[in-house]
């Protein structure tokens with residue numbers, strides 16, 4: 001087993017429940033799909049948990065995926081790497097567990113700053129049935145209290161793209177301390193957010209008088225938030241089904257809300273917490289007035305570009321429904337088809353209610369059939385993974401890479417303009433290229 005270190009990189013209508021797509025039919029497809037595997041989540045998670053390290057137990061293919069997905073290099077100590085399972089490991093000639101122990105020992109000796117180590121499973125580790133949960137337990141015993149060792153799977157057999165974050169956060173839930181018997185009600189924001197966005201939300205929660213707010217994941221391994229029956233949690237991302245289930249097993253209660261994308265989603269998301277804390281309506285309106293006004297101003301020029309344009313979403317990140325809701329209701333785009341890899345009806349109930357009635361929804365994928373539908377519809381803009389975007393561009397169809405929407409800070413009022421610009425840019429570019 002050898003170690004490949006990866007270089008790190010660097011006037012909107014009020015919220016109305018119209019029952020838009022709550023009971024709408026969903027086209028379910030279970031054919032060939034074109035999505036990244038869950039390893040990709042490491043790209044944003046390694047930036048978020050600053051003293052964690054992600055050790056992928058995989059192949060050179062996994063290492064190459066990570067290196068190319070990570071994109072631009074910066075020069076600092078990497079926080080992820082791939083322990084490559086070599087041919088002799090695959091042939092059973094070497095004890096892979098011994099080799100893994102050696103790699104981990106070398107890594108931790110060289111990097112005393114690591115406080116949490118994730119062993120991340122891949123297709124190769126699953127194929128040889130390497131039991132990473134036992135390996136994590138064994139290594140935790142050896143390195144605690146200095147280093148906690150956890151494991152989850154990012155393999156393409158088990159996970160798509162953003163499900164890697166769900167698997168990672170779900171692995172953290174059993175490690176969270178229990179809240180004390182006298183704990184007051186606390187708010188837990190669940191899902192990795194860029195630090196700048198977390199800070200903006202923290203300020204708004206303070207102004208609303210919600211004092212105890214914690215985040216999962218926390219920025220440091222030592223700041224694991226306590227959880228229990230007094231915990232109310234808000235999902236910041238729509239792809240955290242397993243994490244949510246485990247939090248509820250620990251007694252936490254989810255606050256139903258749309259996701260904090262755009263003005264309407266952010267307002268509804270904050271309002272869910274404000275209502276739970278019985279914040280007066282006038283206080284709520286006063287606190288959000290200034291940032292909402294900034295967002296409204298920022299959206300005006302993008303509405304000119306996007307209004308009336310037709311957009312088609314291929315399934316990729318599970319962000320598709322909240323994004324479609326934002327683009328349709330706040331920017332006037334027409335939704336041709338909104339595909340999502342997985343539709344969690346409970347977590348997305350508020351989003352479904354806000355989507356325009358009659359929106360074509362699809363779940364899962366049969367890529368050739370979906371491409372046929374897309375070509376027939378000739379939308380103005382397609383949101384798709386990298387594998388589909390380039391061929392569609394070659395056919396003259398404008399695209400937006402869905403992966404950019406996960407890497408870019410897009411949540412909250414102050415990012416609403418940036419989020420709209422991500423969709424306006426490919427259309428503006430096309431206009432500029434016209435002679």
Ligand code: SF4
Nearest residue numbers: 037062122123155156
């Ligand atoms: S799909 Fe499997 S083999 Fe390919 S990069 Fe992901 S985990 Fe590695």
